[in-house]
Amino acid sequence: MDSRLIYARSKYFISSVQWHRHGDSEWLYCGDGKDVKLGFINSQIEHHFSEDFLYVSWTRTESFMTSKEFVMEIVSKIWGEHNKFSIWDRDFKKVIEFDCYIGILRLGEK
Secondary structure, rough: OOOHHHHHHHHHHHHOOOOOOEEEEOOOOOOOOOEOOHHHHHHHHHHOOOOOOOEEEOOOOOOEEEEEEHHHHHHHHHHHOOOOOEEOOOOOOEEEEOOOOOEEEEEOOO
């Protein structure tokens, strides 16, 4: 799928996502700056997605499909370069949204 289509679908579907609640918040702290909890992020990705291929929605020109095996490399690279990005399953039904500025993530599905 073309980068622009991935990005557009991500923006379209994000408004219909039902976010998982963790206590009284839907957001989970995952670290900020150089203190990113990559192990925690990896475990959230492993538990949330069962598919082997995922979409990374980053920018209009830099969104792409990747294998679940390499997604943590991508998270490490993107973290800090952009404030927000999301990872979706192939059907755009499950998502993890990241806010790197604050160091939080949330999981949801539609």
